[in-house]
Amino acid sequence: MEAVAFMGVRIHRVYRQDLLGYILEAAGGRQQRLITNVNVRAMNLAWQDPYFRAILNGSDLVFVDGYGVVLGARLAGLTLGERLTPADWLDEMFEGCAEKGYGVFWLGDTEEVCQAFSLYLKKHHPTLRFAGYHHGFFKTHGPENEAAIAAVNASGAEVLLVGMGMPRQEKWLWENRHRLHARALITAGGYARIATGFIPRGPRWMTQHGLEWLYRLMVQPGYTWRRYL
Structure with missing residues (x-):
């Protein structure tokens, strides 16, 4: 896929169906794929942390999750792909995985x-093979990390979603990817909280116009301002 360089980060010009097709192809393939995303927080972290920036640039696919990055690139004369917030497309991915048995x-x-x-998932995607879960509050080195890796591998899952927040989730996947059996490794942030209602999404007109950050700022000011402002 075509990629552009913006603020030192290689970002792929990818659209919804491209991303879904890439993930499903990776899940059924022999070669493992690391799929990460960038928003304003990711770009700020990449600017400050060379290691995090190297992880993004070493990923097989980097998609845009955040209108601020799309707008910033546009002001720089660059055209990125579609803004692909996981909450907007993961349900469709689950259906694709269910159809293929992943x-x-x-x-x-x-x-x-x-x-x-x-x-x-059992309610909304009853035919999906949900292979299991493991909480994200474990030490990333030592016995607890070994237990997390063992749980993922024992499940036989082809797709691994990791939602431990930036930059922890990216660093964990990067450092453990060669020990994981899953084929498609995807950063998913707080998606589980959004899907289950622990974090409310903004009205549809706000999410469609790139204003979800503003809604988050209104309902979670203490958390959001540190991430985006």
């Missing part, structure tokens, strides 16, 4: 959120 594993967040997400 298993999905969730790694991240609290035990409470994981349990709620498991129920969400």
Whole structure:
């Protein structure tokens, strides 16, 4: 896929169906693929942290999750792909995985959120092979990390979604990718919280016009301003 360089980060010019097709192809293939995303926070982190920037540039596919990046690139004379917030397309990916028989594993967040997400998938995607979950609050080195990797591999999932927040989720995937059996490794941030209602989404007109950050700022000011402002 075509990629452009913006602020030192290689970002792919990808649209919804391109991304979904890429993930499903990776899940059924022999070669593992690391799929990450960028928003304003990611770009700020990449600017400050050369290691994080190297992880993004070493990813097989980097898609845009955040209208601020699209707008910034546009002001720089660059055209990126579609803004692809996971909450807008993951349900479609689950349906694609269900049709092909691919298993999905969730790694991240609290035990409470994981349990709620498991129920969400059983209700909304009953034919999906949800291979399991593991909370994200573990030490990333030592026995706890080994247990997390073992849980993912024992599940037999082809798709691994990791939602541990930036930059932890990217660094964990990068450092453990060669030990993971899943084929499609995808960063998913707080998706499980959004899907289960722990974090509310803005009205549709706001999400469609790139104003979800403003809604988040209104309902979660203490959390959002540190990430985006």
